[in-house]
Amino acid sequence: MRSEYEVNNAIEQYADMIQRICLYHLKNSTDTEDVFQNIFLKYMLYDGNFVDKEHEKAWFIRVSINACKDFLKSILRHPAISMELLAEQTIEMDLHHFEILEAVLNLPKKYRDVVYLHYYEGYPATTIAQILMTKENTVYSILCRARGMLKKKLGGDDFDESNP
């Protein structure tokens, strides 16, 4: 079992990232807190060693995505668009950012992880494929389609970028 110091450090370090992942998976802050507890409980009880910080971060991303999916399955909720959570999170957010997050949250479910990992975390398709345990080509396809959808919704020339 990991020490209190290790767990608190991890909470400080990864809470924001997990909050973002929860944002596009879950419905409200109560669900988020439950999932947070599950994730950090897993971390507290995880006996494995991380090679480096990147390895640890990738572990948290994978565990967070799985925890969100498991949570939704466990309570038989439909993974609906997390507008309630978005509203809670964006009270003080300007309209521009809100519209972008809303557009991302309106993407098909399987697109959201890829968009977040690529556009926010900055991972290349290879790493995303490893984290999500999918094919690299699938990641490319998803990114391409997601880009098209976001361009249609949000407009702007900066959606026409090359493959990651």
Place this chain on the structure above:
Amino acid sequence: MTNRIHDAFDQIHASSELKSSVMHAMQLERERRMVSVITRRKALLVLCSIFVLVIGALGYDMVQTPVSYVSIDVNPSIELALNRLDRVVSATAYNEDGNVLLKDISVNGKPYKAAIDLIVESKPMQPYLSGNAVLSFTIASASQEKEAALLKGIESCAGCKNHGGESYRTDIGAVDEAHQKGLSLGKYAAYLTLVQYDDTVTTQDCQSMSMSEIHDRIQAHQNDGEHESGNGLMDSCEPEATHQQHGNGHQSS
């Protein structure tokens, strides 16, 4: 686009309340699990202790509880109590000669055959085995299989073979009676036979008599025909008793 999405997501943060709440929850969970681990360890410790005690009790019972008896009688009367492993738990002398003999011999913990050889072949025993001495082995056990095995074992002992020992078996119930009368099992069985011919004989009389003297008196009574239907030496004690003789012809029936 990268910047726009990045900037939008960058606005999202976990609240300090959420972090504190999760930290607190983890702390509670840690304490709960520590208590659970300690409780489990205590339970395991108790179970292990019980296991050790049970194994210890069973081991003690196996090693220390006598289940069979072998009485060695010439004039020295010595009785060996054997555990389930056929090892000597205790050796008790039932007369002064026996006491003298056991003073210099330790047989506790030894296999019964080795103990018999040690006693019978010991130097202080040799004077008692000379002439027409009768060396008798009387065994009693709760199990007939064990009795048969012990009889067979005694027959194969050098101490028995070399001195023409006779071996008998008798009822395990006779052990307590013999001890109450202050006699070894073998001598008590011989007394029971003699008393069939002569009811004036007492256990005190037998205590001071050697086995050959008791045998001689039984033989004399049988020769006189006073008791034509008389049974063998051990028969008064155990109707199905078997008795076997080795070497020197001290046939008792």
